[in-house]
Amino acid sequence: MNSIFKIIGPLLRTLPEGSRRFLTGYGAASAALALLDVVALGLVAALLPGLVGGTDVVFPVLGNLTEQGLVLPLLGAICLLIVFKGVLAVLLLRFATRRFARHEVAIGDRLFAAYLASPWEQRLGRNSAEIVRSVDVGVGITVSGVLMPAMTLFGELGTLVAVVVVLFIAQPLIAVVTMVYLGLVALLLARVISPRAVAIGQENREWSNRTAKVLYEALGALKEITLAGRGPEVQAQVHATRTKSAQARAAAIQISQIPRYILETALVVGFALVGGVGLTTAGPAGAVSAVGLFAIAGFRLIPSLTRMQAVQSSVNTSASFATQIVKDIKDGEEQMARRSAERPQRELPAAAADLVLEQVSFSYPGATAPALRDISIRIPAGSHVAFVGSSGAGKSTLVDVLLGLLEPDGGRILVGGEPLEFVLESWRRRIGYVPQEVSLFDASVAQNVALAWDPKKVDRARVETALRRAQLLETVLGREGGIDALVGERGIALSGGQRQRLGIARALYDDPLVLVMDEATSALDTATEAAVTAAISELHGQVTVITVAHRLSTIRNADVVFFMRDGTVAASGTFDDVVARVPDFARQAALAGLATRGEAGDSTAG
Numbered sequence: 001m002n003s004i005f006k007i008i009g010p011l012l013r014t015l016p017e018g019s020r021r022f023l024t025g026y027g028a029a030s031a032a033l034a035l036l037d038v039v040a041l042g043l044v045a046a047l048l049p050g051l052v053g054g055t056d057v058v059f060p061v062l063g064n065l066t067e068q069g070l071v072l073p074l075l076g077a078i079c080l081l082i083v084f085k086g087v088l089a090v091l092l093l094r095f096a097t098r099r100f101a102r103h104e105v106a107i108g109d110r111l112f113a114a115y116l117a118s119p120w121e122q123r124l125g126r127n128s129a130e131i132v133r134s135v136d137v138g139v140g141i142t143v144s145g146v147l148m149p150a151m152t153l154f155g156e157l158g159t160l161v162a163v164v165v166v167l168f169i170a171q172p173l174i175a176v177v178t179m180v181y182l183g184l185v186a187l188l189l190a191r192v193i194s195p196r197a198v199a200i201g202q203e204n205r206e207w208s209n210r211t212a213k214v215l216y217e218a219l220g221a222l223k224e225i226t227l228a229g230r231g232p233e234v235q236a237q238v239h240a241t242r243t244k245s246a247q248a249r250a251a252a253i254q255i256s257q258i259p260r261y262i263l264e265t266a267l268v269v270g271f272a273l274v275g276g277v278g279l280t281t282a283g284p285a286g287a288v289s290a291v292g293l294f295a296i297a298g299f300r301l302i303p304s305l306t307r308m309q310a311v312q313s314s315v316n317t318s319a320s321f322a323t324q325i326v327k328d329i330k331d332g333e334e335q336m337a338r339r340s341a342e343r344p345q346r347e348l349p350a351a352a353a354d355l356v357l358e359q360v361s362f363s364y365p366g367a368t369a370p371a372l373r374d375i376s377i378r379i380p381a382g383s384h385v386a387f388v389g390s391s392g393a394g395k396s397t398l399v400d401v402l403l404g405l406l407e408p409d410g411g412r413i414l415v416g417g418e419p420l421e422f423v424l425e426s427w428r429r430r431i432g433y434v435p436q437e438v439s440l441f442d443a444s445v446a447q448n449v450a451l452a453w454d455p456k457k458v459d460r461a462r463v464e465t466a467l468r469r470a471q472l473l474e475t476v477l478g479r480e481g482g483i484d485a486l487v488g489e490r491g492i493a494l495s496g497g498q499r500q501r502l503g504i505a506r507a508l509y510d511d512p513l514v515l516v517m518d519e520a521t522s523a524l525d526t527a528t529e530a531a532v533t534a535a536i537s538e539l540h541g542q543v544t545v546i547t548v549a550h551r552l553s554t555i556r557n558a559d560v561v562f563f564m565r566d567g568t569v570a571a572s573g574t575f576d577d578v579v580a581r582v583p584d585f586a587r588q589a590a591l592a593g594l595a596t597r598g599e600a601g602d603s604t605a606g
């Protein structure tokens with residue numbers, strides 16, 4: 001029981017104040033309903049000896065009910081009371097389940113907000129399938145397997161206390177024996193069954209997460225898997241994880257049922273026990289009345305104890321979801337609070353600002369070598385700069401640092417003279433970013449450009465302007481449905497080049513002051529690439545363009561080219577300057593037909 005309160009306390013704190021009030025009210029209402037039950041049962045128990053033995057039924061205060069002809073009306077009233085309680089219970093359940101759905105949404109919202117606000121390095125370490133399962137299934141299980149059952153505990157506890165009080169008033173000795181006996185049974189369940197249920201619950205969560213992960217990964221690489229004929233291997237992998245997760249689920253169902261059988265057996269053994277105690281203390285008559293009392297108490301106690309045990313099992317098997325969710329929400333919100341306290345955000349001035357890096361270094365968590373080392377550069381506002389270098393030189397890492405996603409562990413970044421961490425939000429709002437792999441969602445072209453899941457939030461005129469600048473408008477308008485045509489899951493209805501241009505249009509949609517393109521034109525044919533590059537050149541002077549490129553034709557006219565090697569900027573200057581200084585780069589430029597100096601050096605430049 002203690003374990004339930006340990007989980008439920010922090011869980012309740014993740015809910016809004018009104019919800020906590022509702023939940024305590026719900027618990028109190030359940031307890032009150034349970035009391036109605038016990039009152040009805042007590043009245044039946046009091047009437048029973050008179051009815052069965054043909055003697056007068058005498059109640060305190062009311063007097064002799066048989067003489068007053070009140071026995072049958074009282075029986076009718078008891079029946080009505082039980083029906084009334086049943087109706088109230090159904091209404092309470094109906095009302096409560098709807099409210100519980102709202103709690104589920106509230107917890108899911110806070111969890112997702114915490115994920116979105118967590119630092120980028122931490123998000124890199126999390127598996128996306130696990131996050132999806134946690135925010136959706138995990139929150140559902142937390143509410144239906146922990147919060148809802150735990151709230152019914154009040155009702156069951158109310159019943160327990162009421163029955164115990166009735167027992168003590170009627171026969172104190174038998175009450176003590178009953179309580180000690182049932183206490184031992186409860187202890188057995190708590191010590192033997194509960195820890196096993198917690199372990200099975202953890203296993204269940206782990207394997208169901210792994211199954212989701214394998215399925216996501218396999219679906220992501222479906223084409224390669226099909227072509228390489230790896231279908232059977234993937235199937236075997238999915239089969240293996242699904243077998244484990246099905247076994248864990250079956251074990252969870254089994255462990256949740258065992259307490260019921262233990263309690264039913266305990267009831268039968270209990271009859272013999274209290275009968276024996278009654279017999280030795282008060283002879284055969286005592287044995288009959290003890291068994292009768294135990295039967296009446298057991299009739300209400302055993303279902304109540306079974307339900308309490310079921311709540312315990314449900315909470316135990318779902319606990320690992322709940323504790324993970326509470327931890328994620330707490331960590332995320334603490335980080336948010338710490339960040340906003342340590343780094344109050346300021347607005348950048350409206351004018352475009354220079355970007356300066358001073359001795360910036362960065363290492364990925366657990367990496368042996370830094371990905372960036374002592375980088376000091378200046379990117380003037382409105383200029384077009386390019387980062388080039390071999391694969392793994394640190395270009396994408398540097399871009400993530402410039403975007404404020406990764407925080408340098410040495411040096412500092414200044415935007416318009418302000419440290420980046422104090423103007424981060426304002427800085428990010430100015431950036432249009434085109435990644436190596438553009439992620440599209442299954443909605444219209446317009447929604448994908450506007451990055452809006454709600455079609456009402458799309459500004460169609462701006463979508464068309466952005467598509468025109470990305471050289472995609474004509475193609476889109478030439479297709480049925482135009483900008484309202486669906487792109488299919490992950491943009492499957494578009495070619496690689498069209499997807500990239502859609503990504504460029506998305507970056508231009510918000511009229512950014514800084515455009516960051518990470519290998520953004522690699523899938524375009526030469527003519528389209530030239531057209532996109534020309535359109536982006538038109539932004540010169542108004543928009544700072546930062547390009548990471550392997551294809552050197554796109555950066556031929558960049559104001560500054562930074563050549564990266566092993567996490568450092570090894571050379572910088574105009575394209576021709578870098579050609580002159582870096583043999584690797586000169587060779588690449590020559591191969592691309594962009595320079596004639598192709599002497600010496602290994603071809604390690606990208």
Ligand SMILES: Nc1ncnc2c1ncn2[C@@H]1O[C@H](COP(=O)(O)OP(=O)(O)OP(=O)(O)O)[C@@H](O)[C@H]1O
Pocket residue numbers: 124364365367371389390391392393394395396397398606
């Ligand atoms: N999430 C990560 N965790 C750990 N190490 C990483 C991570 N991402 C990149 N690295 C490492 O950091 C170094 C720089 O990688 P980065 O992606 O910045 O190179 P790049 O120059 O952009 O390469 P490419 O041209 O191939 O995209 C590499 O050694 C890479 O293995």
